[in-house]
Amino acid sequence: MKIENAIEVRDVSMCFNLSREKVDSIKEYIIKALKRQLFYEEFWALNDVSFEIKKGDSVGLVGMNGSGKSTMLKIIAGVLRPTKGTVETTGTIAPMIELGAGFDHDLTARENIFLNGALIGYSQEMLEERFDDIISFAGLERFVDVPIKNFSSGMLARLGFSIATIVDADILIIDEILSVGDYQFQNKCKKRIREMMDRNTTVLFVSHSIEQVKEICKKAIWIDRGHVRMMGEAGEVCDAYEDPGNNG
Amino acid sequence: MKFISVFVKYRALIDQLVIRDIKTKYRRSILGLFWTVLNPLLMMAVLSIVFSYFFSRYGNIDNFPVYLLCGQVIFNFFNESTTIAMGSIIHSGELIKKVYVPKYLFPVSKVMSSGVNLLASMIALVIVMVVTRARVTPTVLLAVFPLAYVMLFSVGASLFLSAVAVSFRDLLHLYGVMTTAWMYLTPVIYPMEILENAPRWVVFIVNLNPLTAFVKIFRCVVLEGVTAPAILHIQSLVWCGIALAVGAFVFRKSQDKFILKI
Numbered sequence A: 001m002k003i004e005n006a007i008e009v010r011d012v013s014m015c016f017n018l019s020r021e022k023v024d025s026i027k028e029y030i031i032k033a034l035k036r037q038l039f040y041e042e043f044w045a046l047n048d049v050s051f052e053i054k055k056g057d058s059v060g061l062v063g064m065n066g067s068g069k070s071t072m073l074k075i076i077a078g079v080l081r082p083t084k085g086t087v088e089t090t091g092t093i094a095p096m097i098e099l100g101a102g103f104d105h106d107l108t109a110r111e112n113i114f115l116n117g118a119l120i121g122y123s124q125e126m127l128e129e130r131f132d133d134i135i136s137f138a139g140l141e142r143f144v145d146v147p148i149k150n151f152s153s154g155m156l157a158r159l160g161f162s163i164a165t166i167v168d169a170d171i172l173i174i175d176e177i178l179s180v181g182d183y184q185f186q187n188k189c190k191k192r193i194r195e196m197m198d199r200n201t202t203v204l205f206v207s208h209s210i211e212q213v214k215e216i217c218k219k220a221i222w223i224d225r226g227h228v229r230m231m232g233e234a235g236e237v238c239d240a241y242e243d244p245g246n247n248g
Numbered sequence B: 001m002k003f004i005s006v007f008v009k010y011r012a013l014i015d016q017l018v019i020r021d022i023k024t025k026y027r028r029s030i031l032g033l034f035w036t037v038l039n040p041l042l043m044m045a046v047l048s049i050v051f052s053y054f055f056s057r058y059g060n061i062d063n064f065p066v067y068l069l070c071g072q073v074i075f076n077f078f079n080e081s082t083t084i085a086m087g088s089i090i091h092s093g094e095l096i097k098k099v100y101v102p103k104y105l106f107p108v109s110k111v112m113s114s115g116v117n118l119l120a121s122m123i124a125l126v127i128v129m130v131v132t133r134a135r136v137t138p139t140v141l142l143a144v145f146p147l148a149y150v151m152l153f154s155v156g157a158s159l160f161l162s163a164v165a166v167s168f169r170d171l172l173h174l175y176g177v178m179t180t181a182w183m184y185l186t187p188v189i190y191p192m193e194i195l196e197n198a199p200r201w202v203v204f205i206v207n208l209n210p211l212t213a214f215v216k217i218f219r220c221v222v223l224e225g226v227t228a229p230a231i232l233h234i235q236s237l238v239w240c241g242i243a244l245a246v247g248a249f250v251f252r253k254s255q256d257k258f259i260l261k262i
């Protein structure tokens, strides 16, 4: 069997406009244009980033705050379009960049499962079929018909994780979400991620907990101020990243 | 073709977004749906009493309540759906930043949610027609045409408005002023005869106005029991085409930048 790439990132650069005041009204636009103050302050959050991830691999992204990890994940998930370069992915993606994106706080857990599931692209029949599994994994049996504005943030994260992982996606994208749940739920999540990896799901994982990265990932990519600084075995990359001599 | 397959894939999402809108709108009041029927009825009652007197010198409009309600059904749908849809991208900002969703689904689903209110005002129309013993002819079935036109036109306008509102937020306020002017340039309340003495350019704009065409067709088939002249259908179709083409073009051009501005 041929091993293909699940994710191919080629020369991706991402430019943001960091101008102090965003011009978002006609009035401001005209005033600024008249005063010739329409500056755009460019900021390149990613610079010519390229890498490939093989199917079934588990890769951790490490790097300092603001180095561009979340930006990279968003580009891969299709949320952001890169300024330059291309990203190719094969198969379905379960993006867990922020859990419960699109939850409506006035609706109940039950209603949100259908809304959020539809956002991810699940069919309604499937959601009905797996409804009990979603609720029981999240451990929210008693709160099914409670509006989620009454949930704690950990409970929201549980529900979001449970919905996003109820079917095996080909690619799982995880951005610092394991930190919200309690230890019991964290272990449950790790177990589920492992199970999915055993079934050949590709995992892309961002966490500031180096232990978690070493625990879950085989490989790692170190992103430093928008550049790929190092790529390789998770242990080596993490050690280099943690070495105080390498940062400054 | 890609458009169609995307639409099918996200069909469930549109349903969910519409259901969400309706639930959150009516959950707070049990009288919710009842009010949406009552609201146009009361409006119509007040306006009928006042204006049927004012306009009586232009000859009797037979069944002024139905005449008025026909205009309101069309205009209010357009007004409400585009006004709500205009802010849909801005208000979905949190979502757009976190998951990939085809962005046109937001304005389109808002227009569809407004369809529920359209249904309510249709009920109001039926009630008024029964009460006033209006003559019902088989042509009422043709009412689907003007309703379809106003929906398509609203979708096009919503795509355009929701996209430009992201860059220029003050348009959200200006649009209220615009629709008020637009209402006066549409024969919602007044009979067409009132325009006899109006300046040429006003008459020209009123006749060019796409909503005028939709309203006229609607009145032909519902109130007068005749089929509308073909020219009105052609005018309507052309306007729908223009609105959808411009809306889709502007929306596509700007959609990748939404996330940087919301």
Ligand SMILES: Nc1ncnc2c1ncn2[C@@H]1O[C@H](COP(=O)(O)OP(=O)(O)OP(=O)(O)O)[C@@H](O)[C@H]1O
Pocket (backbone or CB within 6 Å): A016, A017, A018, A043, A045, A063, A064, A065, A066, A067, A068, A069, A070, A071, A072, B259, B260
């Ligand atoms: N929408 C945006 N507009 C302007 N700048 C942005 C935007 N999103 C991100 N940035 C900038 O891009 C850089 C990278 O941000 P990103 O969120 O990818 O960092 P990160 O590696 O995930 O950091 P952290 O570890 O804190 O999560 C930051 O300097 C940030 O200021």
Ligand SMILES: [Mg+2]
Pocket (backbone or CB within 6 Å): A069, A070, A071, A175
């Ligand atoms: Mg981040």
